[in-house]
Amino acid sequence: MESISPSLLLTPPFQSKNGLNLVFDASLLQQQPNLPTQFLWPHEDTSYAAAADELNDPPVDLAGFFHGDRHLINSTAAQIRTACSNHGFFQVVNHGVDLALVRAAHQHMDAFFSLPLARKLAVGRQPGGLRGYSGAHADRFSSKLPWKETFSVTYKHAPAPAPAPALDVVNYIKRGVGQDFEESGYVLQRYCEAMHELSMAIFELLAISLGLERLQCREFFEGGCSVMRGNNYPPCKEAGLTLGTGPHSDPNALTLLHQDEVGGLVIFADNKWRAIRPCREAFVVNIGDTFMALCNGRYKSCLHRAVVNKERVRRSLVFFVNPNEDKVVRPPGRLLGPTAPARLYPDFTWSDLRDFTQNHYRADTRTLQHFVSWLSNKTQHYSLP
Ligand SMILES: C=C1C[C@]23C[C@H]1CC[C@H]2[C@]1(C)CCC[C@@](C)(C(=O)O)[C@H]1[C@@H]3C(=O)O
Ligand SMILES: O=C(O)CCC(=O)C(=O)O
């Protein structure tokens, strides 16, 4: 804490129980002579990311799937099978999502992040919860802080014959941020609906690619509560010493991400860290730990991180798809059986894994393996960095 001036620390009522919290105000932090030590990441985490070559996998074109062309559906599923078996990452184009909606979602997130700090903190994430504002996660961790602020909302899909469309996102934003953000609420609600539709299409392709019934994965994930998050990564003079998001795999099942034109997403593929060149028309798709467990390790959960830029703010929109919290994650019979490998992971529910990452363990590159040992012995103690 010595390197931080008192104006950079939160004062009551915004302080958390565990004492002094850093204020994530990037322009004030940048006036410090050195990057505050809380934001330093180990050299082995920052060095590879900076030197990364680009990954040049061609994107997956979803046009054939949406036109119902059987031949193209099979070749698309084969392309997905290869990408997911190798590194758990691919990008999709011709995905049917209106690019004007994507642009609007970025703009409304920008408007939120431009608010005075006090208004953002008023909708601060509650301990253990997944929605709300967070500045560098400084309320949860005290070292290796990510150079970012995030705003997250939760979204549960209301199936078609519902009596009235669920407006959870609109209501949360109106109540938490203010009536003046009602329009943002509607835009982000529509964005979540579009992401939900796209994720269901991808689950169909994942099921085909695994040799399952086409609707098997889709049905498993219907009714889950997803999280939509805006990440705002301000510029950082000492970008090479910190990270926007540290190395990790996503604990949820599937992640759909849209990065802006600045770039900064780096994934681990073919034994190397590889930069992902931004593509306005594409969504990045990552397999997460829950899907890896569900398919008994056939598909890898993607290791990735985000670097920050020296001059420019970078933004990304992320949609984390989860199963319903009490659904048991167990590979379907077809992925087991006499010729398939034995079970790699025990049964668990998303609520177990969510609880683990929110209350016991900071998600990183080894979340799933630590989770498995924690499950077998819940008294095992983890300390947050
Ligand atoms: C269950 C979750 C935990 C995180 C948000 C969702 C899905 C991804 C996780 C996260 C993004 C992985 C990197 C570390 C993390 C702390 C972050 O940088 O935000 C993770 C999220 C979290 O715990 O809030
Ligand atoms: O911003 C990015 O490109 C990556 C963010 C990420 O990995 C996450 O939020 O889980």
Ligand SMILES: [Fe+2]
């Ligand atoms: Fe991630």
